[in-house]
């Protein structure tokens with residue numbers, strides 16, 4: 263028997279086929295879970311340069327999961343919108359019967375910019391997507407988990423929450439908020455057998471990362487490929503991360519193997535920031 267058989271997972275931000283959310287959803291399905299894949303499915307009119315997951319891709323993600331032999335349900339929802347999240351969770355419960363696993367993966371930011379040029383609208387949107395979205399999804403799903411006798415929540419934060427990043431103050435603040443929320447929920451929900459943990463991915467090769475690298479490259483007068491090379495060079499494990507690396511950590515946090523872990527944070531960074539990766543010892 264696969265370790266997640268009989269479980270239903272809801273993964274937000276799963277509407278980009280090569281994004282972390284879709285890869286996580288496929289990983290959980292491969293371990294036997296039925297999966298509700300959700301995404302906003304359309305860009306924000308007020309931030310035309312910021313591209314989010316498209317509707318057709320979400321349907322394709324669900325179809326692919328269906329072909330893996332488990333039930334898959336695609337739902338559109340804006341995690342930052344209270345009503346939309348309420349509808350999403352009600353529909354998931356109606357069609358799938360339960361929710362055992364929640365992966366709060368939807369995230370992003372309308373665009374890095376110097377602090378003095380950062381608009382209040384971009385600040386608020388960034389907090390809304392990453393932090394308020396995580397709060398709202400948890401608030402709606404937790405009553406079901408309590409009713410069912412337990413559950414697993416994984417919040418996707420970021421290395422930026424712990425180390426900071428230039429021009430990413432809103433994103434860093436929101437992701438740091440996600441860690442605070444994780445710790446408090448872990449304490450509050452432990453008596454209900456709900457484990458709440460978080461991941462801090464570093465540089466993971468997705469469309470969102472590519473967009474961020476291209477913006478950073480323009481500012482630094484370099485190419486995105488050059489930046490990638492620099493990052494790989496500064497990473498002890500010698501490469502950028504893959505969505506599969508994050509999905510593997512999610513699978514651990516939602517499996518019985520982590521039943522005694524709550525309020526924990528795992529870096530998925532290849533060791534970035536631990537020390538000088540270029541100094542190879544001569545063994």
Ligand code: NAD
Pocket residue numbers: 274275276277278280281282283300301302303313314315316339340341342366367368369370391395418419420421462463464465466467468469470471
């Ligand atoms: P991605 O753009 O592929 O995934 C993010 C998804 O969230 C998109 O499909 C997008 O449509 C969705 N989304 C955005 N706003 C939403 C909203 N309001 N409601 C519902 N869905 C919404 O990017 P990714 O790199 O796969 O990122 C996934 C998560 O990992 C994000 O939370 C991101 O902040 C985090 N992260 C990524 C990296 C990285 O290097 N790629 C590093 C650290 C953390």
